[in-house]
Each structure stands twice: as structure tokens, then as C-alpha cells.
Amino acid sequence: MPAKPFAALVDWGTSNLRLWLVDSQGAVLAERQSAEGMGGLDRTAYPAILEGHLSALEAAQDLPVVIAGMAGARTGWREAPYVATPAPLIGLFQHAVVPEGASRPVYILPGVCQREDGHYDVMRGEETQLAGALEQGLDNALFCLPGTHSKWALVENGHISRFSTVMxxxxxxxxxxxxxxxxxxxxxxxxxxxxxxxxxxxxxxxxxxxxxxxxxxxxxxxxxxxxxxxxxxxxxxxxxxxxxxxxxxxxxxxxxxxxxxxxxxxxxxxxxxxxxxxxxxxxxxDGGLLVRRGLLACAISLFDHEFKE
Amino acid sequence: MPAKPFAALVDWGTSNLRLWLVDSQGAVLAERQSAEGMGGLDRTAYPAILEGHLSALEAAQDLPVVIAGMAGARTGWREAPYVATPAPLIGLFQHAVVPEGASRPVYILPGVCQREDGHYDVMRGEETQLAGALEQGLDNALFCLPGTHSKWALVENGHISRFSTVMxxxxxxxxxxxxxxxxxxxxxxxxxxxxxxxxxxxxxxxxxxxxxxxxxxxxxxxxxxxxxxxxxxxxxxxxxxxxxxxxxxxxxxxxxxxxxxxxxxxxxxxxxxxxxxxxxxxxxxDGGLLVRRGLLACAISLFDHEFKE
Missing domain, CATH: 3.30.420.310 (2-keto-3-deoxy-galactonokinase, C-terminal domain)
Structure with missing residues (x-):
């Protein structure tokens, strides 16, 4: 029996997007990536780009989509306001927003912010990787995500308790x-x-x-x-x-x-x-694996939640 | 009785040059400045630029010239090799070099370097300001020269003992x-x-x-x-x-x-x-005053020295 597609998961960053079609266990059935990052997009461009990638994947049909990253920034598709530290990683899905223009269920996950004088900080996308790490059993741990702007985050008792962006x-x-x-x-x-x-x-x-x-x-x-x-x-x-x-x-x-x-x-x-x-x-x-795990966990909670309503 | 011109003193930096005609007490009789800094000059351009400024000052005649700064860099008029820390401020003149092409006595003062692992550093021009401060009686003191690259220098017993360039x-x-x-x-x-x-x-x-x-x-x-x-x-x-x-x-x-x-x-x-x-x-x-004092002290030593030979 072929695996049944469950959701499309998207990591939509400033420079790139990656999209995976997964079954309910998170196994990747198909994937797409492109340089259509938030940085170069007008707000109105998102629905067609997303549908373009999904229509290229036969199995995507009318599957729901969960997105993490900069697509949820103020200058993205629709702002998904930041959750403040200490930010519960399990509850991220509760702050998802539904953007305009989509022809299927689409959810954008929030970023996380730290409102502390002298240590103001923001992240978008990394919190979903950390949620994936938590799914993997990594709690009470120090994480580092190297990059142009690296992030250090402390996860304590299932929450991002403190983090820092370093340029x-x-x-x-x-x-x-x-x-x-x-x-x-x-x-x-x-x-x-x-x-x-x-x-x-x-x-x-x-x-x-x-x-x-x-x-x-x-x-x-x-x-x-x-x-x-x-x-x-x-x-x-x-x-x-x-x-x-x-x-x-x-x-x-x-x-x-x-x-x-x-x-x-x-x-x-x-x-x-x-x-x-x-x-x-x-x-x-592996960051790709973690973000899929985090997105999948949110997808399961969101669809479950949707079902109950 | 009008003051008698003694020397032309030049602070020749990367971006600008300043030239002063002074009497033997350091009183300024005339001055010139321009944007003909070392950064934009070919090695062969220096004599004509210097003579151009001097010929505009009647009193300059055939006065000798003492120069501090980047004109003495490897890519300047002629390299005046660095004096290493601890660098005696009184003795800078002993390391002056005579560049080619000048039609009058011209001396270029050395810079100072620090050869210490992890703290390598160089200066050109600031040492002459520090020599001027020492002339003014400032010894055993901490100096700071703010700028694009600021310098901090410790002068102890008439020597630059330690310094640091901060970007x-x-x-x-x-x-x-x-x-x-x-x-x-x-x-x-x-x-x-x-x-x-x-x-x-x-x-x-x-x-x-x-x-x-x-x-x-x-x-x-x-x-x-x-x-x-x-x-x-x-x-x-x-x-x-x-x-x-x-x-x-x-x-x-x-x-x-x-x-x-x-x-x-x-x-x-x-x-x-x-x-x-x-x-x-x-x-x-006042940096301008200090560099003149430092240059003048070197000029007096150089001409004195010249006379004895």
C-alpha cells in the first residue's frame, strides 16, 4: 500500500523555500525547493507560488499546508505575531494564522521574540526546528544554528527560555x-x-x-x-x-x-x-529533518483541532 | 623684526596633507592644506606637490622640510621603516629617511610598530603627535586619538611602550x-x-x-x-x-x-x-598643535645633526 499524503510542510525563509509532501509519520513523499524567498516577494505573490509548487506534485491535490519562517513576517504573506519567551514549543500551532488568497487550508506558524531590555531578539523558522528537536526528545539543552546571523537558544522544560542572535x-x-x-x-x-x-x-x-x-x-x-x-x-x-x-x-x-x-x-x-x-x-x-518534525507536529495538532471544531 | 622662517613641517596622511611654515619657536607663519593624501598618489608625484605648496609661500624659499605620516609608508614617497616599541619619542629623528626627487633637504619621519604575537600594530603620524605631547611635558600618560581607526597609546618614560588600533x-x-x-x-x-x-x-x-x-x-x-x-x-x-x-x-x-x-x-x-x-x-x-611640536623638535635635532656632520 503506498503511503498516504498527509500534509505539505514548508520552510519559507528570506532567501529560499523548501516544501515537503509527507505522510502522517513524516516520511517524505516528494519535495520541492526554490529561491522564491520572502525577501524578493510581494504579499500578493504567495498563493500562486505555493500552488505552483503543489500542482507540480500530483499527490498534493488539496492537502493542507503548514508554513514556518519569514512568510509570517510583517513584510511576508501574513504576519504571524511573535510568541514571547518563555515560548512553549508544543503550543506554537495555537498561534498560527491563516493567510488570504489560498485555495486550500494554509497555516503560517508564529516566530518567537524576547522582550528584554538590551536583549531584544526575534526568530522565525528556528523555533520550528527547536520544536522538532523537542519532538526528538531533546529538552533542557543548548542549541546553536550557525548562519549569516547565528542563533543560540536555550530550551528548558519544553520552552525557549532565552535566545540570542549573533551577527x-x-x-x-x-x-x-x-x-x-x-x-x-x-x-x-x-x-x-x-x-x-x-x-x-x-x-x-x-x-x-x-x-x-x-x-x-x-x-x-x-x-x-x-x-x-x-x-x-x-x-x-x-x-x-x-x-x-x-x-x-x-x-x-x-x-x-x-x-x-x-x-x-x-x-x-x-x-x-x-x-x-x-x-x-x-x-x-539535520536542520531539514528538524523543521519537518516541528511542522508535522504542528500540522497534526492543527488538523486535529480543526476536526474538533 | 619679522619672525624668521625656520622649517616647513608637513603632516602627510592617507587622505590629506597639512603644511606649516614655522619659526624656530614653532610659531606658524603660514600654512597650506589639501586633499592630496598618500592614498591617491603615485610615488613620483610627491616632489611636485610639495614644491607646489612651498612655492605658494614666499617665505618658504629653500627651507628644509620635515614630514610625518603616511608619506613614509611602503606605498608612499619613500618608506621610513617602523621603529619598534618601546619606541623612544625623542629619538624619532634618528630614523628619518631622505626621499628621492626633492630639490631641497626633505626628511620623512618613521612610524612605530609593535611586534607582539596577537597584538601586532602599526602607526604613522600619531607617534609625532605623541612626541609633541612629550615636548609639552606629558609623559607617563594614556593617550587616545579617536578616528576611523582610533589609537590608544601608553607613553612611559618618554617611550611609546604599548599601543592598540581599534577599528x-x-x-x-x-x-x-x-x-x-x-x-x-x-x-x-x-x-x-x-x-x-x-x-x-x-x-x-x-x-x-x-x-x-x-x-x-x-x-x-x-x-x-x-x-x-x-x-x-x-x-x-x-x-x-x-x-x-x-x-x-x-x-x-x-x-x-x-x-x-x-x-x-x-x-x-x-x-x-x-x-x-x-x-x-x-x-x-589639539592634534595640529601637537604634530607641529613633534615635527619641530625633530627638525631642530635633524638640522643640528646635519650641521655637525
Whole structure:
């Protein structure tokens, strides 16, 4: 007997969308992805884009859809207002909104915000990955999602209790390509090529009294002064920035002993390396799997809820 | 009796040059400035530019010239190799070089470098201002020169013992104009308009456990979440960055109780305010006067030396 399609799950971010057709156990029956991210879309464009992808999948028929991510931003399809911390991961579905223009049941999940003076923060999409991790049994744990803007989140008793967005990736890009350090950091530099230099930079950033902005220029000066000595400005800049990020959550890392890293590729490997330097264990998780699990859990609750009404 | 011209003193930076005709007491008889900074010049262009400015000043005749700044960089008129820390401020003239192509005696003063692992650093021009401050009797003191790349220098027993370049100004520009925070920081923002917000940001940056890169995004999130509350993202970003810079030298500031600020204008006033928040006294000095004093002292030593040969 072929698996019965249950729902279409969508991770609709700023730059991309990914859509999966799943059965009620979350097994993927079909999938689509495209660069039609929220960043480039007018509010009115969403229904046709969604239907376009669904109509390409025969099994999608009139299945309901659950969406996480930036499609729920104020400038997205329809705003799904933020749930404030401590935000219950099981209850996200209760704050889903139904956007206009869809020809089938469509739900957009909310993001999460933190209203704390000096620590205001927002996320959209990551909370659904964390809900997926909770489904997987990961509670009372520290999570890190590396990226242009990485997120660190603490999940305690099924709630996102605290989180922080760190602009490490964007700063690396701006500093290495547009500041005076662009003359020292090659465009095709590889931080993994010199792990010893990366590690030393992480160690420097983890040391007490470290000051990032007072250290950056030394990368340029080292290039001017240390002729002949082996340097890798990419590894050093990367290590200083990622190290500074981990220094900021070092007390949480000590408390939990490990961090769950949601991601893949070189950047995630560098984070794992830096977490190890800080004495923590890094455990990698698949972000696509987690967001599907989180979306599926919400879908089940939403449809169940719908049925009861 | 009219004052007798003694030398032409030049502060030749990356973006600008300033030239003063002085008597042997340092009194300014005439001056010139232009945007012919090192950054835009070919090595062969220097003699004609210098002579152009001097020929416009009748009194300059065949006076000798002493130059400080980027004209002595490897990519300038002629490289005047760095003197390493601890660098004696009185002896700078001993490392002056004579460039090619000049039709009169011309000397270019060296910069100063710090060859210390993880703290490599260079300066060109600021050392001559510090030499001027020493001439003024300021020894065993902490100096700060705000700018795109600010410099902090410790002068001990007539030597630059330690210094640090901080990319605060450049980072402020990149972050406020090109990162995601550009949507929060207005182009015409004024950090001085809300001194309470600036002060609070400085205080946050001075507090133990502060992590700059983990705090920046809160400026964006605050704008999204705190509707109605008064915010000034310019003041907050400026306070966090300048505060982080001062946090890095807080132990020196505690030790000396004060910092001599070489500069003028809004940026220097913000530094003075932040230094006060850190419990220090900020004393403003005129950078133009200091560089002339430093150049004059070198000129006297050089011409004296020349005479003896």
C-alpha cells in the first residue's frame, strides 16, 4: 500500500523555500525547493507560488499546508505575531494564522521574540526546528544554528527560555570584504586550511579580557610586519569572531556540557571545532529533518483541532 | 623684526596633507592644506606637490622640510621603516629617511610598530603627535586619538611602550550602513541627541561579561518590538562600540585616572563622555598643535645633526 499524503510542510525563509509532501509519520513523499524567498516577494505573490509548487506534485491535490519562517513576517504573506519567551514549543500551532488568497487550508506558524531590555531578539523558522528537536526528545539543552546571523537558544522544560542572535557571519563578510582587513584576507581564503591558527584565535577570544574590536586590526598589522611567518588571516578572523560568539555563551556551555549544532558544511564544522576548544561537546543535527518534525507536529495538532471544531 | 622662517613641517596622511611654515619657536607663519593624501598618489608625484605648496609661500624659499605620516609608508614617497616599541619619542629623528626627487633637504619621519604575537600594530603620524605631547611635558600618560581607526597609546618614560588600533569608526560605518542594522540606524542619526541612551549603551559595554557581537542584533530587534518606546539606534550602536573600546583599556584608565584625547568635534566629545562613564577624566588636546611640536623638535635635532656632520 503506498503511503498516504498527509500534509505539505514548508520552510519559507528570506532567501529560499523548501516544501515537503509527507505522510502522517513524516516520511517524505516528494519535495520541492526554490529561491522564491520572502525577501524578493510581494504579499500578493504567495498563493500562486505555493500552488505552483503543489500542482507540480500530483499527490498534493488539496492537502493542507503548514508554513514556518519569514512568510509570517510583517513584510511576508501574513504576519504571524511573535510568541514571547518563555515560548512553549508544543503550543506554537495555537498561534498560527491563516493567510488570504489560498485555495486550500494554509497555516503560517508564529516566530518567537524576547522582550528584554538590551536583549531584544526575534526568530522565525528556528523555533520550528527547536520544536522538532523537542519532538526528538531533546529538552533542557543548548542549541546553536550557525548562519549569516547565528542563533543560540536555550530550551528548558519544553520552552525557549532565552535566545540570542549573533551577527558573526555578516560581520565576517563585511570585515573581510569591505574593511581595511580586505587587504589581508584573501577572497578565496579557507579557515579550515590552518586549524592551528583557527584554534589559537578561538583560544584568544575565549580568554578573559579579550576585546574583539581592539584585536581585529592586528590581522592587518601582522600581514605588514611578519614577513615570512605563516599566517592565515581567514582562519584568524574566523576564529576571533566565532570564538567571541562562544565566549558569550560559555557559562551555558559549561552548564550543559554540550551544544546541539543545527546545520551542515564548513561553517558548522568550524563552530563544532570552536565549541570543542571551549570544552564543550558539539552534536550535529539535520536542520531539514528538524523543521519537518516541528511542522508535522504542528500540522497534526492543527488538523486535529480543526476536526474538533 | 619679522619672525624668521625656520622649517616647513608637513603632516602627510592617507587622505590629506597639512603644511606649516614655522619659526624656530614653532610659531606658524603660514600654512597650506589639501586633499592630496598618500592614498591617491603615485610615488613620483610627491616632489611636485610639495614644491607646489612651498612655492605658494614666499617665505618658504629653500627651507628644509620635515614630514610625518603616511608619506613614509611602503606605498608612499619613500618608506621610513617602523621603529619598534618601546619606541623612544625623542629619538624619532634618528630614523628619518631622505626621499628621492626633492630639490631641497626633505626628511620623512618613521612610524612605530609593535611586534607582539596577537597584538601586532602599526602607526604613522600619531607617534609625532605623541612626541609633541612629550615636548609639552606629558609623559607617563594614556593617550587616545579617536578616528576611523582610533589609537590608544601608553607613553612611559618618554617611550611609546604599548599601543592598540581599534577599528571602531570603520565598524560603525559598515554596521550602520551595510549590515542588517542599516534598517534601524538612520543615515542622519545623531548619537549626541540622546545622551542617556548613549550612556546606557556605554555602561552595558563596560559591564563584565559583555559580548559585542551578541548584542548588536538587539538594536534591530528593539526597533521591531518596542513600538512607542523612545530609541536612538545611532546612540546605542555608537555607545556599544565606543564602550567596548574603552572596556579594553579600562585597567590602564584606572591606573592613570585620565586619558588625553587628541582630537576635536563630535566623535572626540563622545569618547570624552564614554571615558567619564568609565570613571576616567578626559583631557582634550589639539592634534595640529601637537604634530607641529613633534615635527619641530625633530627638525631642530635633524638640522643640528646635519650641521655637525
Amino acid at each position: 558573526t557571519g555578516e560581520l565576517f563578510h563585511l570585515i573581510s570584504r569591505q574593511s581595511i582587513l580586505r587587504m589581508s584576507v584573501p577572497e578565496d581564503g579557507d579557515a579550515e586550511a590552518d586549524p592551528d591558527i583557527f584554534d589559537a584565535a578561538v583560544d584568544a577570544a575565549l580568554a578573559s579580557g579579550f576585546a574583539l574590536t581592539s584585536t581585529l586590526f592586528s590581522i592587518r598589522a601582522e600581514g605588514l610586519l611578519s614577513q615570512g611567518t605563516k599566517t592565515n588571516a581567514t582562519a584568524r578572523l574566523s576564529g576571533l569572531l566565532i570564538g567571541a560568539e562562544i565566549a558569550a555563551i560559555q557559562s551555558d556551555l559549561k552548564r550543559y556540557g554540550k551544544a546541539y549544532l543545527i546545520g551542515t558544511g564548513k561553517l558548522t564544522r568550524l563552530y563544532a571545532r570552536a565549541i570543542a576548544r571551549a570544552g564543550g561537546e558539539a552534536i550535529m543535527l | 571602531t569608526g570603520e565598524l560603525f560605518h559598515l554596521i550602520s550602513r551595510q549590515s542588517i542594522l542599516r534598517m534601524s540606524v538612520p543615515e542622519d542619526g545623531d548619537a549626541e541627541a540622546d545622551p542617556d541612551i548613549f550612556d546606557a549603551a556605554v555602561d552595558a559595554a563596560l559591564a563584565s561579561g559583555f559580548a559585542l557581537t551578541s548584542t548588536l542584533f538587539s538594536i534591530r530587534a528593539e526597533g521591531l518590538l518596542s513600538q512607542g518606546t523612545k530609541t536612538n539606534a545611532t546612540a546605542r550602536l555608537s555607545g556599544l562600540l565606543i564602550g567596548a573600546e574603552i572596556a579594553a583599556i579600562q585597567s590602564d584608565l584606572k591606573r592613570y585616572g585620565k586619558a588625553y584625547l587628541i582630537g576635536t568635534g563630535k566623535l572626540t566629545r563622545l569618547y570624552a563622555r564614554a571615558i567619564a562613564r568609565a570613571g576616567g577624566e578626559a583631557i582634550m588636546l
